[in-house]
Amino acid sequence: MGTFVVSDKSLAGDPKTKQVKLLTTLAVMGNRGSGSELVKNEEGLVGITLDPKFAQNGRVYVYWMPHESIDRDRRIGQRTVSRFTYDAVRQTIDQGTRRDLLHWDTQIHSCCHAGGGMTFDESGSLYIGSGDSNSSGGSNGYSGNNWTQDYKGVSFQDARRTSGNTNDLNGKILRIHPEPDGTYTIPQGNLFTGREEGGGKTRPEIYVMGVRNIARIAWDPVNDWLTAAWVGPDAGAPSPDLGPAKYETATIITSAGNQGWPYCMGNRQPYRDRSNTDATVLTGWYDCDNLRNTSPRNTGLVDIPPARDNMIWYSPQGGGPVFPKRTDGSNLPTYQLGDETFTQRYLKGGGQAIMDGPTYQRENVDVDSGVAWPEYWDDKWFIGDQSNANNRIAVTVDKSRVPSSGPPAFAEDLRSIIRSGNGATQLQSWMDAKFGPDGALYLLDYAGGFFSLHANQKLVRVAYTGGPATPNPNDAAARAVAQSSPKTIAFSSAKAGGVAWEWNFGDGSAPSREANPTHTYADYGTYQATVKVTYADGEVATGKVQVVVGCAAPDTRRTVRLLDTDTGVANHVAGGNCTVNDLIDDERSWSNHGQFVSHVAQVVNELRADGVLDRGEAQTLQKAAAQSEMGKAAGYRAIFDGTAGPLADWRQAPGGSFALRPDGTIRSSGGLGMLWYAKQEFADFSLRMQFRDVSADGTYANSGAFIRFPDPRTPLADRPAGSCGTVGSARSSQAWVAIYCGHEIQIYDGPTGEPQKTGSVYNFDPNSLDQAGATPKGQWNDYEIRAVGQRYTIIRNGVVINEFDNTPGKSSSRASDPPTDLRQFLSGFVGLQNHGTNDLIEFRNVRVRSL
Template sequence: MIVSLLAGAPANARTDNDVGGGAEKRQEPPGSADVRVLVFHGENAPDDVTQAGIAAIEQIGSEAPEEQRFSTEVSDNPGVFTPGKLEKFNAVVFLSADGDLLDADQEAAFTEYIKSGGGFLGLHDAARAEPDSEWFTGLIGSRPAEGGPTAPQKATVEVGDRVHPATKGLPLEWARNDTWFNWAENPSGKVHTVARVRESTYDPGEGANGWDHPVSWCRDYEGGRSFYTGMGGTVASFGESNFRKHLSGALQWTTRLTQADCKATIAANYKATRVTQPNQPDQLDQIGEPHGLDVADDGRVFSIGRGGGMPNSPVVTDWNDPKMGLGDGTLHVWDPKTGKVTLAGTLDVFGNKGGGDELIKNEEGLLGIALDPDFLTNGLVYLHWTPHAKIDRTAHMAERRVSRFKMNLATNKLDVASEKVLLSWPVQIHSCCHAGGGMDWDSKGNLYIATGDNNSSRFSDGYSGNNPEPDFGGVSFADARRTAGNTNNLNGKILRIHPEADGTYTVPEGNLFTGNEEGGGKTRPEIYVMGVRNPARIAVDQETDWLYAGWVGPDAGEPSTTWGPAKYDTFAVITSAGNQGWPYCMGNRQPYRDRNLPDPTQPLDWYDCGDLKNESPNNDGLVNLPPARDNNIWYSPQGGGPDFPRNADGVPSYKLEEQQLRLPWLKGGGQAAMTGPVYRFDEGSNSAVKWPSYWDGKWFTGDFYDGDQPRHALVMDPSNAGSGGLPVHAESLDAIVPAGEGGIRNLMDWKFGADGALYVQDYGRGFFTADGDSALWRVTYEGGPPTPLAANTLGKQDSAGGGKR
């Protein structure tokens, strides 16, 4: 029902005095199981929008399922704001409430109402109410900026919160017509944003907020609940079914009919703790040169060090010295029960030649770790590494391998003698770089192994890395067509194998090749994905078995109309075997120029991303390759998602002045893509530090560097994620996984543990060493459970928490 409290109401309508009496202050939150909502609006509010809003809220309350119904009462008289009258309402809605409406006593009564557990829903113009009240600004969360658009425009709303009752079930991308405010201060990080408006889809005018433009948000505020939406500025808004769903969910939470989490993206609710100490002088007792981690189901964190020693430790670069490049590949275990670190074991790796010239430094060593799916039973751990004992100092070649080792679960010690080599292949070690390293499992027990292209782009001016000429001992080190573009080479790939109990492996069905193409000898059946450059990190979401990968691009600072795209660091959602394009194409199939013999300094034709051919003299695989496919995310020094007009042959112009940035939330510069996991919320876990359900299904992507580089949680559209669809929504993690001085500045790896906390490796501030900032961090959630607490939830069904109340 709706009861009018407007002046001149019919005789049978209730009056202001009927709203509530002068009852004494209660210890219980205001309202009762007979849920009532007060809709308050300004006396001079626009009648058409006001009446449309009143009608919509009344209908939402009266037509809801029985356990979610509420009655609605309406007033434009600020006299309703007294303690005795407000205590009758579970929530108060400000509709078309613009300007200074409440006197000091009335605001004090409203303040006390919120502090005692009342709910507030502000619609559109409510952001302009009580303009001189600092308290009301806090209740709303922000204020409109001057000079924004005034006329309705069609725009796209990104619905980032997929679990809050106000947004659950809404489209990922919600196109609608409304009047859009710009915000004087962006409230992100201080409120919990549930939806944003995408500025690229309309004209935001002066005071635009950029890619992070909140439009609906909520927060627990001084004991009560506050939900605000900037939408609802037009009559038509209140007739939209999706907007009514939005209002209905907001009202369910503000009236205490259901629980919801409005704390999940508030930065202050997270705590980042460094859990390892700096190494003792001349020791690697806490951590090696960070290069990957894995977390056991009992909470122990296993952290590997690539091979670099402490700063200023000896580095041997003389090929005539038997110890050339000898380093310590370390495995450390951090135990949450004791808070202590154990050096579990050390492998003699080729991986400590230090920095400097590209013909001196290298990125080999101990590169990846994956605990067996039954690790707590069998103690098996898989390591991806380059043994020093297998280097050929004459040919400048080495062996890369994936080996299985046995751990003593009681002592946290690695049995080095237990090694069983599953898979090995040759790598050149004359020139840096690109070793890759990441490993992960799918739900079927298949092991994914990321390998770099074992190649330099230095001799291709930072572009495609396809110069066939430089070699050592007949092995090219500047032609990625020898590796990443070669169907018969395991470098520049993501491999997929199934380890067997005896230490061997089989190849699962569905990989890119069978090994029998063209009679055999031209393909490797272990290849799942080809055409990746330097994938240091990969992750598999075991709920979908989708592979999430990121790789570092070449070094060109800007696009070239001669050679092609600039440095693109890349992320991709991979749902099937295929070719991601390198070194022929990058981004959304943007081609490079061929530079084959006789003169690599002169360009030949543009590569055809849909009809690729490997015509390199260094190719021993197939000539005709699988077509390149689109990647989901790419970013250059100029920004995120560079795209260009294309000619009739599909070749981009590569002119900077014609560049369009399709992913404005990404910035470029010094870049090194580090993909993270997809978070899966465990409702059955009783962990007090697990991240909230808001993050469920979100993909974490980041960059080695902090500052303006990406560190985000992304919402992908499942219908196009595997075919190169762009992210629908990006949530900045910079304040939660803290960047900057004193924080996690050089992100190397990150994974969630069984406790729902995020474990992060900070590489440190030097290169090829483990310095005082090399560390393992733990990021925990400290915000508490959804609100209101169960004891104060009036509804019979808790749609957010999933349980009866």
């Protein structure tokens, strides 16, 4: 069921006790009933809204299936739109006030799709979102056009009987105008008059046809339009023979029309038709411009309105997929997985069940309530997803493109505001959303499971409590250009905004008027830099940036190394928290050997003059540099350097996440998942990073690095039969592809709990705590993993803590895991594990070198 917002708080509950108030109980055809009850899912009380003049007339409208309407023999029930009247004096709803405005037959033999959205427009017309009432079976999750299945003559797998039928109220957005006497009239501009072809072929209540499970709709009174969203079918991937994958769809509706289901989806991408004599035989493709309903189950017009574009759509692979045309002259999309271009990348793939949300109109709320969302969010359309917490967005539309359902101008991620989780202040499963008169956002949390009650089902309020101005000059930033050049600092005004800048570096040097200058300090230390920002409206504001000149992430190995060569020279601290290893900079890809030798000579001479190195150490380092491979062999390449840019090449495999922090680290959160580098596979390599455990006192973080796993995005159907990616949880979880196909190199320093400690090749070659080289919690550690052929070497802070040969014939200590026989990859991807909510760990300076 949905939600509605009232200004009279006593209607929702007792203000003193804060307890929810029960107004009445309706006997409905319910959800998984008991005894002689049928087990039709999703029906019941599924929609509710208030009359626009509720304060004066107390009228409440519901969309439901009364228990009394059930015909058990035929398995037919009646979806019903009823009006009840609230008694403000008795604070109850008298069922004697019930007036049934509209009802229509719906099959209840088979699941699903009741819909349920209800809303009023400014003229008093009532919109009802009615689901297509069809089962998802019979067509492999593509077009719902299997006409063969029925119960006592009523089809339950052919959406052409419902959504595509001009004479059926299922799979539609209905529009009626309730009248005071409990009847309704038909507003002008609906899709049909009811008189087409002499009558009996159309229903005048239909405003929009061709929708599937339209659970939520909302009226935007400022823009005078309807927003709507509906859940797609079940196909997990596109098919060249059948059509597009399941698309979740959202659009803005300004006029009557046909949104396409079950003929066309997204931006009018057609499905495949099937024979009316043998449904196993596929025939032609639907023509979205010239649609014909030739189903044997159709009771309406054969020639139906053309399919319209939809503004937003996304598939299990990602947002807004479009395909190139086939080269056979058919002008059809290829529907080949991997051919698509994702045009709406702010929407993520995976499991999904879209929910339309409200458009924030600040002029209609109390902006002085203390909880109203700020002006920035004004006129943005909010969309969520019941099954995928990654899809929570605020859409800014291009109003010139709305009549043609053109794509939005852009959309913004709401996940940092509407946080996912099962906590009291988190939203586990977005089911409905409304802005209240106070300007706060109210969200209905369905919580876990399907068709069931759950202890975490709740109403969540997201209120704005204020904060510094955005953009803010204090959001300017500074960081070292490179670890080997710690005195050279790059400044950035990107988050501060503005049109003009003046930087003062805090060391007496001349100011800079560049937006993002670079400055070299003479000495290590802490400096207070300032930036004066001029904004477009003429405002001038000054921000402060604390600059720490030195090495934030020092290389703390005990001796100086030139890649794999241990020079034996002690790795002294050289100033600014830097070590000799940092300044030698052996990891860079030098353009030639002589350049590196000259660099080492310069560093050694400076350190000798500063008293950091003695004469013998300086000579040893210069000799080692001359004999080294630097400039001849490839160096390390940063794949995460502490900035947002390189993170664009990484992908988060559900669940959980990693967040970039101001200090250039990434921190884990949430449940089991993996952040993996998707840009490149690596054959023989050295992977280096730094990590530290930042979990709560008394606990230790469990994490690790994954290596040598195949692309986890590969569809199950395209994975080799019997391979590691077809086993257990790897069939449906990207993170488990890495667990079952690659190897996890463990990180865990806890004295108790998980017995496999840091350096373990998880479930194949465990390390004890004594072998792990554990350091005090909160300390940064250097971690290196080398894979050469099938030999893995794990190095912590310069010390080898484990070696493992990934030869065939080795079994996992966990019985369900694939053996090493199925893990014989000579190349693969790398990733970082987020293990659980309490397993907080940070990584930085992730780099890789081909060996």
